[in-house]
Amino acid sequence: MKAIYLDKINTFSEKELAKPECGERQVLVRMKAVGVCGSDVHYWKNGRIGQFVVEEPLILGHECSGVITDVGEKVSKFAVGDRVVLEPGIPCMKCEHCLKGRYNLCQNIVFFATPPDDGVLVEEIAYDEDYVFKIPDEVTDYGLATMAEPLSVGLFATQRIKPALGEKAIIFGAGIIGITCLLAAKAAGCKDITVADIRDDRLACAKEMGADQVVNTMKDQIPDNTFDFGYEATGADACYNLAVKCIKPGGRIAMIGMGPEIQKVDMVDYVCKEITIVPSFRYSNTYPLVLDLLKDNQEKLKQLITHCVPFSLEGVEEAFHIASEDPSAVKVVVEF
Ligand SMILES: [Zn+2]
Ligand SMILES: [Zn+2]
Missing domain, CATH: 3.40.50.720 (NAD(P)-binding Rossmann-like Domain)
Known part of the structure; x- marks a missing residue:
């Protein structure tokens, strides 16, 4: 399967990766749409945000939606074919902050596209079911569903x-x-x-x-x-x-x-x-609520998606140029 890496400032490359295996509490998600975020553009242009520095090739993207293609043995909430969004961070669930429900403050969180953790500009991903959420039936557009993150x-x-x-x-x-x-x-x-x-x-x-x-x-x-x-x-x-x-x-x-x-x-x-x-840093416990907000504001939010590009090396390069240089760009979405 294909993945797009940020190799160094301003330089993407395409790599072929093995298809991920689905763990027993994981679901396998085939990516459908990834929104380009300001932070992604920042890493592409500057190679860092504050203390987070891109030192190894990194897969960008953390606003995503997709469809489930496989489920692990112990997965209880999902079935193949479910349309979902992924919450981008997996906290440790052992530290003081996690145990208090303030998991956005977890110092051991693994968060998409934050060095050294890879993001989602990749065709398939295996992910912990606890951080996966069903897209409401009323929301038919995968690009729109990626807005659950912002x-x-x-x-x-x-x-x-x-x-x-x-x-x-x-x-x-x-x-x-x-x-x-x-x-x-x-x-x-x-x-x-x-x-x-x-x-x-x-x-x-x-x-x-x-x-x-x-x-x-x-x-x-x-x-x-x-x-x-x-x-x-x-x-x-x-x-x-x-x-x-x-x-x-x-x-x-x-x-x-x-x-x-x-x-x-x-x-x-x-x-x-x-x-x-x-x-206010990132978020915790917002996804169930936010999917409702998304459903109720679909017509408005649709207008914010100003550009869509296909998932390919050229497409991703174009998406990042649009997001950083085109003044008419609000949300740029990579479609799979
Ligand atoms: Zn974002
Ligand atoms: Zn923690």
Whole structure:
């Protein structure tokens, strides 16, 4: 079976691998679609994200959907032919964090496409059934199903920030993660949600996804002390400095975006207004819920898939170039 490896910065190659064997609690999944994520593009362009460095050839991709082609002897929840998504991380389930259900903090987690762990740009994969979830029948598009992963990021950040009904929120960043925060905040009963970005085309997209207001921070002023809470989904320190002004005293901000490791943020403002910073890393226990959110927002989410390419060496190269260079790209999906 075919796999596409990132050999070094900017260089993919195709390799032939043996078909994986299905362990007794595993299912064998034939890949149908893989979404290209910002983190994948980052590894391709820079060879690293923070402490994670690509030192050996690595298979990228962690947003995936497929169909089950075999099941292990002790598998209880799945049968051949089931349409599924894979949660990208397998935690150790022995450490303190795992035992408390906070398995996104597991230091021994094996996570797709995070060096040295391979991802899913590969034709077949054997995977632990506990981290496999059935796609609702109503969701017929495998590309759309891959969005369960970015949606998990938005849903988890929303669970972490605990919105109350009717709260007013601002989201910094109208990329895919900002949009998933928007959908999750709406589902949690927030009203009057503002999305801020520096690109009008992205803001127009946020509007279509249900933002009540949009703000282009290059041109427009954001009113001070207006929002109960915010989401930072860009990684830019400028957004933390805007957020601390427009969030009400005693408010809170979900910290999701990953920009430069060292940032210049006015911490005195944060102290004086007692703004709580709530970091949110990946997700845990989101998949069952997120598949519902996906089902309910299919029509909207479909519009975010702007490009589809076939699974091949050329196709994957094209997908990464589109994702990093084409300003019209929101979500690029590799189809098998
Ligand atoms: Zn992702
Ligand atoms: Zn653990």
